[in-house]
Amino acid sequence: MDILGTMQARYSCRSFSDKPVEQEKIDRIIEAARCAPSAVNRQPVHVWVVKSPSRIEDMKACTRYTFNSTCILMFGYSDDAWVRPFDNKRFGDVDATIAATQAMLEVTAQGLESTWVGYFDPAVVKERFPETKGYTITALFPIGYPAEDGTPSARHSERKGKEEFSTIL
Ligand SMILES: Cc1cc2nc3c(=O)[nH]c(=O)nc-3n(C[C@H](O)[C@H](O)[C@H](O)COP(=O)(O)O)c2cc1C
Numbered sequence: 001m002d003i004l005g006t007m008q009a010r011y012s013c014r015s016f017s018d019k020p021v022e023q024e025k026i027d028r029i030i031e032a033a034r035c036a037p038s039a040v041n042r043q044p045v046h047v048w049v050v051k052s053p054s055r056i057e058d059m060k061a062c063t064r065y066t067f068n069s070t071c072i073l074m075f076g077y078s079d080d081a082w083v084r085p086f087d088n089k090r091f092g093d094v095d096a097t098i099a100a101t102q103a104m105l106e107v108t109a110q111g112l113e114s115t116w117v118g119y120f121d122p123a124v125v126k127e128r129f130p131e132t133k134g135y136t137i138t139a140l141f142p143i144g145y146p147a148e149d150g151t152p153s154a155r156h157s158e159r160k161g162k163e164e165f166s167t168i169l
Contacts, residue, residue: 006109011152013113014067016144021071025110029073029143032106036099039082039091045099046135048074058128059140063120067150069142073114074125075100076135096138107143113150114143 001009026049033047050059050072059072066072081092100116107114117140125137159165 001109003105006105010105010108011113011156012115013144013146013150014065014115014153015147015150016067016069016113016142017147017150018068018070019145021112021144025112026071028110029103029106033075033099033103036095036102038095038098042080042082042091042095044077044079044081044092045096046076046078046132047099047103048076048129048131050074055129061128062124063117063140065115065117065119065140065142067115067142068147069144071143073100073103073141073143074129074132074137075103075139075141076132076137078135092136093138100139100141104141107141111145112143113146114141116141 030047030049033045036045038045050056051070056066056070056072060066075096077092077096079092081090081095083090104114104116120137120140122137125132
């Protein structure tokens with residue numbers, strides 16, 4: 001499948017099976033994120049792969065959206081992120097989002113699915129995951145093999161049409 005096909009196949013999966021994600025697949029997903037561009041190549045992004053049952057329980061304290069996943073990726077960025085001098089805009093969230101999106105596509109390419117989770121309590125993440133000290137967390141991705149009911153939601157097919165979405169000037 002080409003990249004566009006992978007993008008069109010991706011959907012937010014909100015129910016995962018118990019089948020564990022193979023380490024080789026996790027390695028490819030991390031590599032997809034690692035090779036992402038970042039502003040001024042500062043590479044402020046870090047990814048945590050949360051797999052052990054006790055740390056999955058920690059995740060459940062941070063968000064209600066874990067969807068029975070046995071592998072949750074957490075994307076964050078440090079103060080190394082570039083700051084644009086004109087308006088002091090910090091690019092950490094942009095950098096982390098690019099890396100996370102590349103990872104998300106590789107997840108689909110590996111026959112797995114994910115959901116981008118922005119609904120989490122950052123204070124609880126800090127408490128339960130002291131490893132993230134010095135980082136701002138952008139996203140959590142429960143990933144895995146879809147369960148039988150892990151199908152696209154009705155919202156998935158609600159997309160603006162080309163005319164509304166884009167403008168030729
Ligand atoms: C920044 C961002 C945050 C999101 N946060 C959540 C979330 O906390 N929980 C959830 O179930 N889905 C979350 N989603 C998934 C969206 O609801 C989903 O992408 C959208 O409804 C379109 O459906 P699709 O991904 O299946 O195409 C988030 C998506 C993005 C891009």
